[in-house]
Amino acid sequence: MSAKGIIFVFIFLASRMFSQSEVKTIILKDKDTNAPIEDVSVTILKTKQNLLSNANGVVIFELNGNTNIQIKHSSYLPVTIRSNTLNQAENIILLSSNVNELEDIIITKKHPQKILASLIENSKKKLTVPGRLKVYCREFFKLNGKYSYYNDGLVNFQLMDKTNKTNAVVLVEQNRSINLTTDYVKEDLLGYNLNDIIENYYNFKYLNPLLEAVAKKEYDFIIKVFSKNKDYNVIAAVPTETASGLLDDFTIIYDPDKKLIIEVSSSVSPMVLSKMKEKTSNGSKNVYKSMFKTIYKVQNNSYFLLGSKEEIGFEKFEKDSKKEIEVRNYFLTKNFSTEFYKYKDEEVFKDKTLHNKKNVILTDYWNESGLTATEEEQQIVNTVDEFH
Numbered sequence: 001m002s003a004k005g006i007i008f009v010f011i012f013l014a015s016r017m018f019s020q021s022e023v024k025t026i027i028l029k030d031k032d033t034n035a036p037i038e039d040v041s042v043t044i045l046k047t048k049q050n051l052l053s054n055a056n057g058v059v060i061f062e063l064n065g066n067t068n069i070q071i072k073h074s075s076y077l078p079v080t081i082r083s084n085t086l087n088q089a090e091n092i093i094l095l096s097s098n099v100n101e102l103e104d105i106i107i108t109k110k111h112p113q114k115i116l117a118s119l120i121e122n123s124k125k126k127l128t129v130p131g132r133l134k135v136y137c138r139e140f141f142k143l144n145g146k147y148s149y150y151n152d153g154l155v156n157f158q159l160m161d162k163t164n165k166t167n168a169v170v171l172v173e174q175n176r177s178i179n180l181t182t183d184y185v186k187e188d189l190l191g192y193n194l195n196d197i198i199e200n201y202y203n204f205k206y207l208n209p210l211l212e213a214v215a216k217k218e219y220d221f222i223i224k225v226f227s228k229n230k231d232y233n234v235i236a237a238v239p240t241e242t243a244s245g246l247l248d249d250f251t252i253i254y255d256p257d258k259k260l261i262i263e264v265s266s267s268v269s270p271m272v273l274s275k276m277k278e279k280t281s282n283g284s285k286n287v288y289k290s291m292f293k294t295i296y297k298v299q300n301n302s303y304f305l306l307g308s309k310e311e312i313g314f315e316k317f318e319k320d321s322k323k324e325i326e327v328r329n330y331f332l333t334k335n336f337s338t339e340f341y342k343y344k345d346e347e348v349f350k351d352k353t354l355h356n357k358k359n360v361i362l363t364d365y366w367n368e369s370g371l372t373a374t375e376e377e378q379q380i381v382n383t384v385d386e387f388h
Contacts, residue, residue: 123261131336139191147380
């Protein structure tokens with residue numbers, strides 16, 4: 001072989017070696033407590049891919065070549081690492097909390113409700129539209145304590161002009177929907193209404209109860225700031241002891257300089273649930289668990305939805321029977337783009353959910369979702385794999 005041939009083979013083999021993708025695992029933990037940190041935003045800067053850590057603080061992803069990796073969480077100091085430092089089977093990254101145990105309460109002339117209303121209006125205006133969200137969504141369903149149904153999909157949301165409200169065209173790339181039991185469960189399924197979900201998130205619909213006039217009587221509002229964390233303020237809204245109904249505890253994290261909402265979370269507290277009277281009439285529901293969380297991201301000049309998580313559990317009465325239903329939904333924007341993609345009208349998904357859509361599986365898209373399953377969830381996913 002000539003010298004030129006040897007050089008060519010060397011370059012070819014070297015390019016193959018450096019272009020091979022590797023699976024990397026990061027475990028995010030609190031530096032002081034060693035506890036896993038959930039919902040840490042991990043961004044692969046080379047590809048702008050977004051990932052979120054699961055309840056065990058774990059993120060698993062494929063990497064092709066060296067890049068910087070940005071790690072952020074609203075309660076921790078941000079960290080940027082080089083991918084070539086991830087040389088262990090499991091790479092533990094310790095994050096330092098930027099939140100003191102002692103909180104400072106901000107006293108303002110404006111009522112926190114008015115401040116929240118102003119934050120919502122500004123955030124709605126600043127959300128980058130038009131744009132395109134490439135989203136991985138995943139749903140788990142339980143019926144009477146047993147996993148009964150699963151679906152996930154890779155969905156594109158083309159965000160349209162927001163003259164009055166943000167609308168989105170839904171384009172499903174791939175999906176799979178599997179019944180995990182021999183029982184008929186379709187009638188009990190609840191899940192994302194894909195044709196409403198972006199409008200809800202981009203108009204902060206879940207915060208509407210806090211904007212009503214009666215909310216000043218039903219909620220105690222507090223604005224807090226942490227002395228070690230000047231980047232974010234927190235609005236906490238907790239039902240008063242005299243409030244009635246199924247009211248959530250709300251936490252809104254926002255950037256006080258840019259006046260942008262970064263995170264919204266809510267849950268129904270045990271105290272509120274304990275005051276609810278059980279209903280047993282036909283068709284009635286008794287909620288025993290309810291939580292919701294959305295995370296928004298500022299990246300370069302764009303501001304968009306990064307992810308959401310919802311969970312609800314309730315008893316449903318039908319004639320003489322009682323069913324226990326639990327639903328857990330995840331939603332993660334893998335990539336955001338301001339480019340507008342052409343599509344045909346017949347490609348638009350106009351149904352509400354993926355439940356009844358025929359499975360379309362072209363790749364192992366769930367393995368590149370950016371949303372790592374917990375051990376329990378992975379068992380369900382493995383069960384799904386057996387159906388194919």
